[in-house]
Amino acid sequence: MKKVFLLISSLFAGFGAYAQDSTATSGKFTFSGYMDTYYLANFNNPKSQSNLGLNGSNAGNARAFDQKAGQFGIGLIQAKAMYTADKVDAVMDLTFGTFADLGNYGNNIGLLGTPGSTALAIKQAYIVFKPTSKLSFTAGQFGTHIGYEVIDAPVNFNYSLSNLFNNGPFYHIGLKGQYTFSDRAYLMLGVVNNVDNLVDNNKKKGLIGQFFFSPVSGWNVYLNAIHSNEASADVLNPNNTVAVSADKASYTVFDLATTYQITSKFFLGLNAATGMQKGDFQGGGGPTESKSWGGVAVYTNYSFTDKFGLGLRYETFDNKNGVRALTDAAGNGASVNSITVTGNITAADGHVLLKPEFRLDSYSADKFEKNDGSLSKSQATLGMAAIFKF
Template identity: 85%
Template sequence: MKKAILLINCLFLGFVAQAQDSTSATPGKFTFSGYMDTYYFGNFNNPKSQSNLGLNGSGVGNARAFDQKAGQFGIGLIQAKAVYSASKVDAVMDLTFGTFADLGNYGNNVGLLGTPGSTALAIKQAYIVFKATDKLSFTAGQFGTHIGYEVIDAPINYNYSLSNLFNNGPFYHIGLKAQYAFSDKASLMLGLVNNVDNLVDNNKKKGLIGQFFFSPVAGWSVYLNGIISNEASKDITNTNGTVAVSADDAMYQLFDLTTTYQITSKFFLGLNAAAGSQKGDYQGVGGPVTSKSWGGVAGYANYAFTDKFGLGVRYETFDNKNGARALTDAAGNGASVNSITVTGNITAADGHVLLKPELRIDSYSANKFEKNDGSLSKSQATLGMAAIFKF
């Protein structure tokens, strides 16, 4: 705790010093952008639930992150993003609305006042960047996670449906971080945040985040990411009053490699690999405290045939057989999954509209998906189209 307080104070002093020095800065520039998306995906299993999520031990599963509807039209996310940028400071106010916005605020369906539908769910990002020098900057507020290859924003991802690595988080952080650029080819970020995917801190401990970026050659970027956080909310006691699970026995850690290589102006490769673990009482109150792990690898290849049409393929394997995360089979047991996704990218309306036809096949290690006749299957295939408007 003392080390965390010391680091917070050091970062805060950097904030204060920069804020005092920014009064003479020249006026900045204001920009406004955003997007909206809608989609339709048919499911070849023709599930009665009209869902792509599959089943878990207690009902609906989470085989897909956002594109959850099958055989029906859906609205994804509406974004309104305002950015003010000056020589010494940036401010980002990124608001989102819709089903995907609520899903992106995982674990926060109840607002700070304890009532559903809080306006806190509309905040995707809200942060301030103080530029202490040309190389050193400080960021405070709520910001998207540095972990992983894919992001929530549909126009940025090549594939429309999101990977299992993305689906298992984290999505965002609230806290304070510092970034130092050694050069245009290498930088380091360190910060302190509240618990993983949580608007409010559920204990007195802070998570540590970090990222090291380097670019070995032109067009090749490498990101080494990590987060370590104690996710316990309190001690769990047995009926006799003894501690069954200590608040110190819920350590979450995730380490991630993300790398991209623009081989030619038309051909692009990407890779995301992650390994995580978390300690916990997986048997209920009084059960043994164990550490369970999960991990996965996703490879990406995109090719632009013209400036208006491209094709991308993603292959992913994700292992949760230990049951550490929520991705399970229909019986509720931990499972592994292999997924392949083929996505077209069609640019129209002077670049304002993106059309993404997509075929995806998910294959689990055990039965996961329902069919129209009530039987179960290890796999499902979906085919559909997403339409995205951006400005």
């Protein structure tokens, strides 16, 4: 591992030296990153020290990344290099650690078929070509446009991630184009491989889109969508004719994310999404069904000083149809209401963020393990995250 980090450092150092030599004539090089560590206490005191809850015999899906309780954990370590010029940008965004693996789960198996692929370290890797000041094209692996929250801990006000984020998608691999009408409106359209996966599992491609507009100063609105064929490749029967068509499975999400900076201290945000999936949910060549899920999250935070703020997130998420991974302890579809209160403390000239956080998740049925072996519909956690950024 030490050799890997030395190699990465050498590559970035070399790229930085080249960029510094060419900045005056061609572009600008920047290098940034962060790391985070956390501790969470779970009031249910589960013997497994897990915040995930139970889902039959398997782990549940109650938390995206902060999955351990009663112990210290390392979240994510990021090293991001970016080169920007008039006609082209390039981004190499590498991440390491538990959260990096979870966020990049679709890249676990490499092209050689072995687990633990080095592709897990690639959070983003893309090139932006800018033919004009209004038109750009992006190719490679890039973070999803769907949703309100992102994987980067310094960017989100809350440390723990919402159920809307947890149900994805996380990233895409493909090509997208963006046209900027003005500083208050743009349109993005793209073609991508199937969702959260390094390799396309069929010959179909997904379509993505985003329309941004700002009605007034301080108010931003993002209308997002994705439609993708998520079936495995066509299955042939013994007569070499198609028995199960990939056209019978699809994944569609419509998403709204909006923010409003009401005053210099008071902020409001909203994320609402609905998803529809079509496929054989029973397995074994069962009937094709269409099932839906959805959720809404409301965000508000207030900056008391330039070094301390307090934020509240309320979210409701409905997966009673069982189409997504969020289920109760019996493995059935469920709904959940979550309240998260997070403090933001800035220290060390802005390089350190401390985030004390309380979160309460309440499910529609038994979900969480208690210390005596019984189950509970709710779970409360309290902890602190420390983030260093540069």
